[in-house]
Amino acid sequence: MFAIRQYEFGPASNLLFEEVPDPSPAPGQVRITVAAAGVHLVDTTIRKGGFGPVEFPMTPGREVAGVVTALGDGVEAEWLGRRVTAHLGTANGGYAELAVADAKSLHALSDDVSFEAAVAMIGTGRTVVGVLHAAKLTQDDVVLVTSAAGGMGTLLVQEARNVGAQVVGLASGEKLDHVMDNGADAAIDYTRPDWADGIKDMTVVLDGVGGSVGETALKTLGVGGRHILYGWSSGEMTKISTEALWANSLTATVALGPGLMRRGLRVLEDESMAGLASGRFVPLVNPAFALRDAAKAHEALESRATVGKVVLKP
16 A cells, blocks of 8 residues: 655655555454545644654554455454544554554444545544533624634634624635635634734634734633633644733633543544534535645645645545
8 A cells, every 4th residue: 555654753745655565453443445534733743743752654644534444353344344434543544545443433424424524523523522512602602713714613613603603713815715604704814913903802712823813812802701722723822811811800711631531532523423414513625635745735734725624535
């Protein structure tokens, strides 16, 4: 099979397209012929050496969707030939034509669910569900969503509209059109120095960007507002002082980390996939990159040149 291989930490150019032996499923595992592999911002962090231990050489990628084509010992025969999606956890191995996954991690897909949509929801979607549990949005909220044209931002805007809240999305350039088409009440270009002028009395900020954008977003909250942190794609966490919280009786909540894990990742995945099946969530998928172009996919994601979920197609 062909796969992406990485031999050391560093830039996207370290992602090499190579032919490697086909993997064999161990007991309790299946082998998936990959139809779509998700590219997550965490993948770029792992590539650079900023997240968890890694043994080289490695094949990156933790989100896959495809068809089960081989079974390890102890796996029920009914999985053979099934359309599935799975999150591979810390095992990686998703940027490949074939991937192995624990049978207990599988989610069966109906024929009307695309592999691209499934892979957009198995990892990114479960995180969105965790953020929403922390945010507790209601129809009375006025919500500011940072990075509103990204994979997570798209789903967060949708859910804010689903519950009847008003929602303002931050994006830039042509992405503003995507934010409006997704149902936002307003879309604002956060690259403008004065983007927050006139914005006030937000009740919720959903902050996955951090840095100066997150700090400015915090200032748009009205009395009793909630700032929900779920990432820092800018490279810096939002700095929040107790003085800022005290001034307007604000609360700041970290939606990821131990709190997310305590809910149980499988529970979050189940809700995410159910939301996809019911139409509650409609993921936006960036035009797919070929597997051999994984380096280009990383570069595009890091430069914010993509909209929605980034996917590789073997």
